[in-house]
Amino acid sequence: MKIVIIDYGAGNIQSIQFALERLGYSAVLSDDPNEIRNADKVIFPGVGEASSAMKKLVESGLDKVIPELTQPVLGICLGMQLMCASSEEGNTKGLGIYEVDVVRFSRKVKVPQIGWNQIRELKSPLFKGIPENEYIYLVHSYYAPLNKDTIAVTDYELPYSSAMGKNNFWGVQFHPEKSSDIGERILNNFINL
Numbered sequence: 001m002k003i004v005i006i007d008y009g010a011g012n013i014q015s016i017q018f019a020l021e022r023l024g025y026s027a028v029l030s031d032d033p034n035e036i037r038n039a040d041k042v043i044f045p046g047v048g049e050a051s052s053a054m055k056k057l058v059e060s061g062l063d064k065v066i067p068e069l070t071q072p073v074l075g076i077c078l079g080m081q082l083m084c085a086s087s088e089e090g091n092t093k094g095l096g097i098y099e100v101d102v103v104r105f106s107r108k109v110k111v112p113q114i115g116w117n118q119i120r121e122l123k124s125p126l127f128k129g130i131p132e133n134e135y136i137y138l139v140h141s142y143y144a145p146l147n148k149d150t151i152a153v154t155d156y157e158l159p160y161s162s163a164m165g166k167n168n169f170w171g172v173q174f175h176p177e178k179s180s181d182i183g184e185r186i187l188n189n190f191i192n193l
Contacts, residue, residue, distance in 0.1 A: 003027040003191065004039035008062055010046045010053040010078060019177035023188050033065045041191055042069055046078025050102070050142070051090025053078055067095050072193045073169050080164065080171030081142060089142050097169050100147040100161070109157040112141040117154050117162075119174070124151040124165045126172075128189050134182045136162070136174035143173065 003020065005013055007029040020027045027043065028035065036042055044066060046053055057063040066073070066083075075083045084094045087102035094102070105111045116135045119127075136154075143160040146153065152163035154173070163172045170190065176183035 001025070001040045001191070002038065003041045003043065004030050004036050005043045005045060006036060006062065006066070006079075007031045008053070008056045008060060010048045010056060013045055015175075015177045016043060016045055016076070019184060019187055020191075023184060023191070025191060031060050031062065033061060036062070036065060037069065040071060041193075042066075042071060042073045043190075044073055044075040044079035044083070046076065046080075046082060047139075048078060049090060050078060050081060050087040050092040050094075054082060054090075054092050054094070057082070057095075063095060067097055070168060072190065074190045075169070075171035076177075077140060077173060077175060080173055081144065083164075083169060083171050084144055087142060098144065098147065098149050098164050098166060098171070100144050100149070100164075102142045102144050104142050105157055112139055113156045114139050117156060117174075119152045119154055119162050121153045122151065124163070124170070125193060126163065126165065126170050126186060126189050127152065130182060130185060130189075136172075136176070136179040136182060138162075138174045140173060144171075
């Protein structure tokens with residue numbers, strides 16, 4: 001099985017690679033459109049700021065490649081947010097896979113949300129064998145509101161989408177590679193979709 005992690009200079013890429021290796025899989029880092037198109041599974045990571053990350057995707061042409069992929073794709077953190085229609089962060093136009101706009105938490109709560117929080121209302125094979133209210137690890141200031149593609153919910157100031165799914169695209173706001181055994185089970189479920 002060929003797993004490709006999209007390498008576009010916005011990433012927690014090595015920690016994802018290590019998490020996959022612990023599960024017995026190897027992954028290739030690539031920004032090559034053909035290699036990405038020919039992968040069995042694609043992981044779209046992201047750490048950093050939305051507008052600069054999107055700029056890198058546009059410069060490399062990956063903004064056109066990613067939405068056309070037909071194999072299972074997993075967006076992680078900023079990767080999931082860039083799959084949305086837009087983000088308030090840097091007034092960024094996204095890839096438009098999910099028809100939802102990413103917004104910032106208000107000033108009423110500590111931003112970014114850093115640390116462990118729970119996921120609930122799990123609705124996808126991505127969460128096979130994962131009990132409700134398990135803890136996952138998050139670091140983010142922006143979130144996707146609840147929408148028709150929400151497949152997991154987390155509460156921080158308000159309920160928001162901690163995971164989304166549509167066709168062959170999945171996105172998680174949390175970091176499965178930093179979420180202990182639960183995160184590894186979710187990664188393994190993705191690889192086995």
